[in-house]
Amino acid sequence: MRVDIWSDISCPWCFIGKARFKTALAAFPHKGDVKVVHRSFELDPQLNDVRPTTGAAHARKYGLTPAQARAAEENLADIARREGLEYLVDFRDHGNTFDLHRLLHLAADHGLQDELLSLVYEGNFATERSVYDSDYQVELAVRAGLDEAEVRTVLADKQAYAHQVRQDEAEAARLGATGVPFFVIDGKFGVSGAQPAEVFSEALQRAWADREPTLTVLGGTSPAGCDVNGACDVQPV
Template identity: 40%
Template sequence: MTDAIKIDVWSDIACPWCYIGKRNLETGLAAASGDEDAPVVEVTYHSYELSPDTPVDFEGGEYDYLAQHKGITPDQARQMLERVTGVAAEAGLQYRFDLLQHTNTVKAHELLHFAKEKGRQLELAERLMSAYFTEGRHLGRIEELAALAADAGLDSAEAEEALRSGRYLDAVRADQAQATSYGITGVPFFVIDGRYGVSGAQPAEAFTQITRQVWAERHADADADAVA
């Protein structure tokens, strides 16, 4: 039995390209899952804060955030959001920047580590990104995060206690330190089997191809070991 391919994903729930990358990864893996010898894959999400200095209650909308954070004009911000909305639609995602509530994401990252410990990280990552980009939910508030945790199959009271205690903050910082050691400066960033780095929201076909490639390499290595 060949061990599962490990895909480690650095992302931020407030990164529009990360949600697109997540969906494309899932679509690509689904395509490979139909192979006669389908790759076995294990996906883990890691913390990366794009804007750690953002206040929990940011004053203004996404246009205001882009203008302030990137130093661009409102018209440039509009063009950026229209572009990413179009790309998201191609991935099957309906972004609602008119509803989006920009916020600090550190507590959302802490919650993802809590969910990982409970075996529900993938479900929570999907729930958080959907809530943020398509529903206008406020992901900087502990009560809101606890409610979303329940949607992902977690105990809301336990999730709220974990967030208020701050006991997963060290895990968030460890992920960020590892990103620095890898030289990651933007997300999404995918580390495939600890050997290949893939940056950006690649098309689904790219994930299908690299997964098949790594799976074939795994079998070749296993065959070589058997001969030796």
């Protein structure tokens, strides 16, 4: 069974949603048969520079007072910590995530996508460093297990894995996903947002049950035929 997860590195709810889904998956009896694929989604694709997300800017974006914006960030931090995540309340850099998504596709080719995504989330929300700094991106990718020279080559070539990122975004648009995180389980069940782990557990169970349909036998319980012992039903002439 396959689970596709659309997310963006700059999204705190994606960070939290990943942890909640991980909790649900860990308790799922068939977790060994589940393949998780992280898909690209840019929340601010037009952004060309890196900006510190100040409290004032955050307040303007959401129509809040600075005090309300700070309280909202504190609330997010509390929610993240309840999921076992480190979360710094001070506002972080905000920038274009396209290169990070390209690196995540590189990591997928090496079976290291989940490891890199976890490190990038932690770097963005739990440290004072900027994940938009290319040297830090290389450092995180190497920590995930990727080869440094290959990482630098991909970062230098803006076309490397660009098509894969655009394909993910086109698929999200086709599915009607306008925000993240967005989960698609076995191509049949969609879950929008960082839902509680219980919701993900239910979705996993329903998707698993749906892939094993109950057989309906037609024509009665004793049809003419032969059994595994070679005994055949005798029909009157």
